[in-house]
Amino acid sequence: MxxxxxxxxxxxxxxxxxxxxxxxxxxxxxxxxxxxxxxxLAAADPYAIVLGCSDSRVPPELVFDESVGRLFVIRVASNVAGNEEIGTIEYAVARWGCPLVVVLGHTQCGGVAAAMERLPAGAEPTPDATGSTHLGMLLGSIRANLGWTGHETVNDPWLSAVRMNVRRTIEQILLWSVPLRSRVGEGRLAIAGAVYAVETGEVEFLEVGRS
Ligand SMILES: [Zn+2]
Known part of the structure; x- marks a missing residue:
């Protein structure tokens, strides 16, 4: 070149x-x-943990107008919570005593669209020789959150699925993590769901989750 x-x-x-x-x-x-x-720049003093989507339009520090060191951010496609993500949250809670976790979904989420089989043609990866891809496994996690059946019965199924994905992620964090569930039960930790609108820049907070 x-x-x-x-x-x-x-x-x-x-x-x-x-x-x-x-x-x-x-x-x-x-x-x-x-x-x-x-x-x-070197000072770490996070007061909140954000589990957000990797989408390039949703950087939590910018969306919440926050400075370096104040948010502990985990980003993964469609803000799903597997072992690594939950372990990362547990670490931040233990290390800094953060009192808040925000699971941050967003409108126009491509991962949710893929789980709903709504991606444009050509956007899906080509499976390897075994017929699977890591992205396929990720989509399986999102689909498990949605319980997606392919039936669209609400006015805005994409946004409804984004909200459902956020709520299910919160449920899974509480179900799978004993220390986080205990902290929530003791009132020392809140887990909030939120959806960022890429069209307007506004964050809608859904609820503070408890199992
Ligand atoms: Zn997304």
Missing amino acids: TDQATSDPDARPLDRLRAGNARFLDRIAESDDPDAAAAA
């Missing part, structure tokens, strides 16, 4: 990331107190 391949920065993603980090470092160096700015 030659340098004249393209002038579009998006076509050279690693270069774009390097340049972005250079700008970030410049801003720290140019701040009134660079040492204090660097120390602030």
Whole structure:
């Protein structure tokens, strides 16, 4: 490949990331107190844990206008809670005593659409020789949350499925994690469900979950 391949920065993603980090470092160096700015970056004091979707439009720190160090964020397609995600939540609760977990779904969630078999043609991965993919396994987890049967009986089945997926994720966290369930029972931890609207930027909080 030659340098004249393209002038579009998006076509050279690693270069774009390097340049972005250079700008970030410049801003720290140019701040009134660079040492204090660097120390602030290194300080971890999260008051909430967010289990959100990996969708590029839903970065929790931006959506909640929060600074570095204040949110402990786990992102996985369609905000499902498997062993790794629940273990990560347990770690943050034990380490920092966070009193709140937010399971954050969003409108237009592609993972939920895939579980509903609504992805556009060509967006599904090609299965390997065994006939399965890791994405297929992930979709199985989302489908298990939805109990999806292919029947659409509500006005906005996609949004309804997003909300259901959030609520089921909360139920699973409470079902599978003894320490988290105990903390909720003692009133020391709340688990909230929320849906972010990519169309407007607004977060709708569903409920504080208990089993
Ligand atoms: Zn999503």
